[in-house]
Amino acid sequence: MEIELWWLLALPAFFALGWGAARVDIRHVLSQSRALPSSYFRGLNHLLNEEPDRAIDAFIEVVKVDPETTELHFALGNLFRRRGEVERAIRMHSSLANRSDLDEGERLRALFELGQDYLRAGLLDRAEETLTKLAMTPFAARSRVFLLEIAQLEKNWSRAIDLARQVESDSGHSRQREIAQFHCEAAAGKLAQSLFDEARSDAAAALAVNRMAVRANLILGDVEARAGRHAEAITLWRAIESQDPAYLALAGARLIESHRAQGRVEEGLALLAGYLDRYPSLDLLELVFRLTMELQGVQAALRVVREEMRKSPSLAGAEWMLEAQAVDAPGERVSDLNQVRNLVHAQAQRMARYACENCDFKARQFFWRCPGCGSWESYSPRRIEEGDARF
Numbered sequence: 457m458e459i460e461l462w463w464l465l466a467l468p469a470f471f472a473l474g475w476g477a478a479r480v481d482i483r484h485v486l487s488q489s490r491a492l493p494s495s496y497f498r499g500l501n502h503l504l505n506e507e508p509d510r511a512i513d514a515f516i517e518v519v520k521v522d523p524e525t526t527e528l529h530f531a532l533g534n535l536f537r538r539r540g541e542v543e544r545a546i547r548m549h550s551s552l553a554n555r556s557d558l559d560e561g562e563r564l565r566a567l568f569e570l571g572q573d574y575l576r577a578g579l580l581d582r583a584e585e586t587l588t589k590l591a592m593t594p595f596a597a598r599s600r601v602f603l604l605e606i607a608q609l610e611k612n613w614s615r616a617i618d619l620a621r622q623v624e625s626d627s628g629h630s631r632q633r634e635i636a637q638f639h640c641e642a643a644a645g646k647l648a649q650s651l652f653d654e655a656r657s658d659a660a661a662a663l664a665v666n667r668m669a670v671r672a673n674l675i676l677g678d679v680e681a682r683a684g685r686h687a688e689a690i691t692l693w694r695a696i697e698s699q700d701p702a703y704l705a706l707a708g709a710r711l712i713e714s715h716r717a718q719g720r721v722e723e724g725l726a727l728l729a730g731y732l733d734r735y736p737s738l739d740l741l742e743l744v745f746r747l748t749m750e751l752q753g754v755q756a757a758l759r760v761v762r763e764e765m766r767k768s769p770s771l772a773g774a775e776w777m778l779e780a781q782a783v784d785a786p787g788e789r790v791s792d793l794n795q796v797r798n799l800v801h802a803q804a805q806r807m808a809r810y811a812c813e814n815c816d817f818k819a820r821q822f823f824w825r826c827p828g829c830g831s832w833e834s835y836s837p838r839r840i841e842e843g844d845a846r847f
C-alpha cells in the first residue's frame with residue numbers, strides 16, 4: 457500500500473500539537489503550585505518517603521497558613537482516624553462541621569466523618585446522634601451502615617433488624633443471614649432469662665428469614681430440652697444435618713444429654729458415631745470417644761480413636777489414645793503415659809483452634825460473630841489443628 461504524502465506532513469504537526477498541549481498543562485500546574493505553601497510539598501515529600509508523622513506536621517502548617525484548604529482538612533481528619541488518633545480526627549471534623557463558610561454538602565460530609573470518628577472512639581451515643589442527623593440527606597444510606605454497626609455493638613437487636621432491612625434495600629445485597637443472626641441473638645438473650653415463649657418466637661423468626669439458620673435450631677432445641685421435651689429437642693438438633701452438617705459438632709453434647717435424659721444414651725452414641733463417620737471433627741471424636749469409654753469400655757474407645765487417627769491423624773487423637781492406654785496399663789507405665797499425655801495435651805490445646813474464614817482470627821472458643829473482623833457465621837464450627845498457633 458502506498459503512503460500518501462500528506463500523511464508524512466501531518467505527523468510532525470500532530471507531535472507539535474501534543475507538545476503544545478502538554479506545555480499548557482505544565483504551565484497550569486506550575487501556576488497552581490506557586491499558589492500552594494511550600495510546606496504542602498514538604499508534606500507530600502514525607503508521605504512519599506513513608507514518614508506519616510512528619511507529613512502530618514507539614515500539612516498542619518499548611519492548614520494554619522491557609523484555613524481555606526477544606527480537602528486537606530478532610531484528608532488529615534481521615535488520616536488521624538485511620539491511625540487511631542480519634543481525638544485529633546474529632547477536632548478536625550467538628551471544626552469543619554461548624555464552619556459557616558462551607559456549603560451544605562461539605563458540612564454534611566464533615567458530620568458523616570465526625571460520626572465515624574465517634575464510633576471509632578467508642579462514643580456510641582454521640583456517633584448515633586451525629587449519624588442520625590444525616591437521615592434525610594445524601595449521606596443517609598452510608599450512615600445507616602454505621603448505625604447498623606452501632607446497633608450491634610449496643611446489642612439492640614430489634615433496631616439492628618430494622619436497619620439491616622433498610623441497608624439491604626439501599627444496597628441491593630442480601631442481609632438475610634445477618635438478620636437471622638440478630639433474631640438468634642435476641643432469642644439467646646431471652647433463653648438466658650428463661651423467657652421460653654419469647655425465645656421460641658425469636659428463633660422461629662430467624663428461621664423464617666433464613667431456614668438454614670442452624671443457630672435457631674440449636675436454640676429451639678434448647679428451649680424444648682429445658683422444658684423436658686427431649687424427643688422434640690433431639691428432632692430439632694438432628695435437623696441440623698440437612699441445614700449444614702458441619703454444625704452437628706455444636707449439637708453433639710446436647711444430643712447426648714437429651715438421649716441420656718430419656719434413658720436412651722446408647723442410641724445417642726450410635727447417632728454421634730454415624731455423624732463422626734460422615735462428618736469427621738475433633739469435637740465429635742472427643743464426644744464419641746468419651747461416651748464409648750463410658751458405655752463400652754476402654755478397648756472399644758481405643759478402636760474409635762485408632763480408626764479416626766488412621767483417616768486423619770491429630771494431636772488431640774494422640775492424647776486420647778494415651779489416655780485410654782493409661783487405663784489398663786501396669787502401675788509403673790501409668791506415670792510415663794500420663795507424663796507424655798500431659799505434654800501432648802498442652803500442645804493439642806494450643807493448636808486446636810476455631811478460625812475465621814474471613815480474617816483468619818483464631819480462638820479457642822466458637823463465635824457466631826468474629827471478634828476480629830465482625831463477620832457473622834465466618835467461623836467454621838470445625839476446630840482445626842495447625843502448626844502455626846499464633847494465639
Ligand SMILES: [Zn+2]
Pocket residue numbers: 812813814815816817826827828829830831834
Ligand atoms: Zn474474622
